[in-house]
Every structure is written in C-alpha cells, then in structure tokens.
Amino acid sequence: MVAYPSELYGILCSWIYDHATRLTLDVLSAGPVPKHIGFVMDGNRRYARHEGKAIKEGHADGFTSLQRILECLLKMHVKCVTVYAFAIENFNRPPEEVEALMALLRDKLQEISQKGQLLDQYGVRLNVIGERSMLPKDVQEIAQAVEDMTANNDRAILNVCMPYASRNEMASAVRVLIDQEKTFVLKHRSIEIGENDIDQHLETNFRGSPPLDILIRTSGVHRLSDFMLWQCCDSTQIHYTPGYWPEFGLRDLVPILLDYQLKYWNGQARLVLS
Ligand code: FPP
Ligand code: MG
Numbered sequence: 001m002v003a004y005p006s007e008l009y010g011i012l013c014s015w016i017y018d019h020a021t022r023l024t025l026d027v028l029s030a031g032p033v034p035k036h037i038g039f040v041m042d043g044n045r046r047y048a049r050h051e052g053k054a055i056k057e058g059h060a061d062g063f064t065s066l067q068r069i070l071e072c073l074l075k076m077h078v079k080c081v082t083v084y085a086f087a088i089e090n091f092n093r094p095p096e097e098v099e100a101l102m103a104l105l106r107d108k109l110q111e112i113s114q115k116g117q118l119l120d121q122y123g124v125r126l127n128v129i130g131e132r133s134m135l136p137k138d139v140q141e142i143a144q145a146v147e148d149m150t151a152n153n154d155r156a157i158l159n160v161c162m163p164y165a166s167r168n169e170m171a172s173a174v175r176v177l178i179d180q181e182k183t184f185v186l187k188h189r190s191i192e193i194g195e196n197d198i199d200q201h202l203e204t205n206f207r208g209s210p211p212l213d214i215l216i217r218t219s220g221v222h223r224l225s226d227f228m229l230w231q232c233c234d235s236t237q238i239h240y241t242p243g244y245w246p247e248f249g250l251r252d253l254v255p256i257l258l259d260y261q262l263k264y265w266n267g268q269a270r271l272v273l274s
Pocket of ligand 2: 042043044
C-alpha cells in the first residue's frame with residue numbers, strides 16, 4: 001500500500017508525539033511519584049459551548065481526556081487516582097443532562113473494564129464511591145459488575161466518585177461507626193469516636209487508597225465543591241488550572257508533577273517512596 005505524503009506526515013507526527021510522551025513520563029518517573037492524585041474534572045459544559053458542541057459531547061470529550069491522563073499516570077506507576085464523576089448535587093441539573101451523564105458513565109465503565117482495555121491492561125481495581133443507591137438500577141448493576149471484574153487487580157486503584165459529596169461520605173462513616181459501637185454504648189452509655197476512626201471508615205480510605213498527595217481542579221474555578229474535604233486538609237497539594245477538563249493534558253500535568261517533586265526534595269511533601 002502506498003502512503004501519501006500527508007499520511008506519512010501524520011504518521012511521523014504521531015510517532016514523535018508518542019515518543020516524546022514516553023520520554024517525558026520516563027524522566028518524571030525517575031523522581032518521586034505521588035501515590036494518590038484526585039481530579040475535579042470541571043468545565044465540560046463551558047468547553048462544549050465554546051466549541052459549539054452539545055453538552056453531552058462535552059462530557060464525552062471529558063471522558064476521553066480522563067482516559068488519556070489516566071494512561072499517563074498508570075505508565076508512571078501512580079498507585080491511585082480518584083475522580084469526581086458525579087456530585088450528589090448534579091441531580092439538580094436538567095433531566096436530559098443527568099440521563100446523558102448516567103448513560104455515559106454506564107457505557108464507559110463497562111468499556112474500560114473489558115479484557116485488553118485500560119483497567120485490565122494496567123491491573124487497575126475500580127471502586128465506585130458514594131451514594132450508589134441514588135443511581136439508576138442499570139448503572140448500579142454495571143458499577144457492581146465492574147468492581148467484581150476488577151477486584152483482583154492489584155497494581156493500581158481508580159476511585160470513581162458518583163454520586164458523591166464529601167460531607168455525605170463523612171456522615172456515612174460516622175453512621176457506620178455508631179452502628180458498630182451500639183452494643184458498647186448500650187453497656188457503657190458512652191461512645192468515643194476519634195479522627196482515626198472516621199478516617200478509617202471513609203469509603204475512599206477503607207478501599208485501599210493511600211493518602212491524597214495532589215488534588216487538581218480544572219476550569220479556573222477555585223473551590224473544593226464538597227470533594228475529598230477530609231482527605232485534603234493535611235499535606236495535599238492543591239492545584240487549580242485554567243483550562244477546561246476536556247483540554248487537560250500532559251502539558252498541564254507536567255508542571256504539577258515537577259512542583260510536587262521539587263517540594264518533595266525540599267522536604268515539603270509527604271514521604272512517598274515505598
Ligand atoms: C463537570 O463539568 C463534569 C461533570 C459533572 C461530569 C464529569 C464526568 C466525566 C468526565 C465522565 C467520567 C466517566 C467515567 C467513566 C469515570 P461541568 O458539567 O460542571 O461543566 P461546567 O463547569 O462548564 O458547567
Ligand atoms: Mg462545573
């Protein structure tokens with residue numbers, strides 16, 4: 001088969017891009033690598049409006065961006081990634097947007113967990129975190145199926161928070177603790193719940209996730225919006241980036257990782273070498 005000059009140019013560009021990416025990731029992996037990174041993937045709708053696309057296409061492009069960035073992080077051996085895929089509060093959005101998002105989450109969770117796809121390829125265990133009883137039945141079933149399928153993967157963890165709110169996660173942890181302590185309370189008429197107890201009962205923690213090293217929020221919004229409030233109040237480095245989530249890429253990630261490594265070498269970041 002004869003390749004046209006424009007095709008050859010395309011092949012050459014993608015070869016250079018792939019090799020430059022690989023080299024960048026290899027160089028970064030030679031330094032200290034954070035164990036746990038969280039993402040507030042914000043700006044999908046503004047991106048869609050800006051590009052003249054439908055809102056659901058903005059969310060779909062947001063998923064493509066997640067897949068791209070996840071692959072880079074897995075290549076660097078980041079142990080755990082947590083993403084804010086759907087806030088409890090997002091149920092207040094127009095019904096057609098909620099439906100489109102649920103369909104996207106259902107289809108994409110299923111897609112990435114198939115044999116040979118991202119989760120299988122990199123040995124990633126997937127946890128769905130949040131009030132899953134609020135999800136439509138079919139999404140709940142897929143969430144469970146994907147968790148079961150990936151339960152024995154032990155090289156990395158992907159926490160997909162949906163529908164999630166950090167204060168709700170904390171309240172659930174306290175409810176579980178009180179439930180566990182009921183017999184004790186009945187006997188002694190008192191109950192002691194400390195920070196460590198709550199920490200250990202947060203869904204994001206008891207499923208094997210290490211402490212959160214970096215939290216990234218895109219789209220220029222400087223808020224935490226009820227995401228991992230407990231987890232990021234200690235040594236987490238919080239970064240707000242100006243671009244919309246579907247445009248987030250390696251060029252945004254590299255300065256954040258370099259900043260982490262610099263702080264690590266200056267003794268300002270958590271000890272991460274295992
Ligand atoms: C926030 O942007 C984004 C969301 C509410 C949805 C994020 C979900 C994905 C990227 C899909 C993830 C898929 C899987 C399988 C994990 P926004 O809607 O608030 O946009 P705006 O800030 O411009 O209004
Ligand atoms: Mg938003």
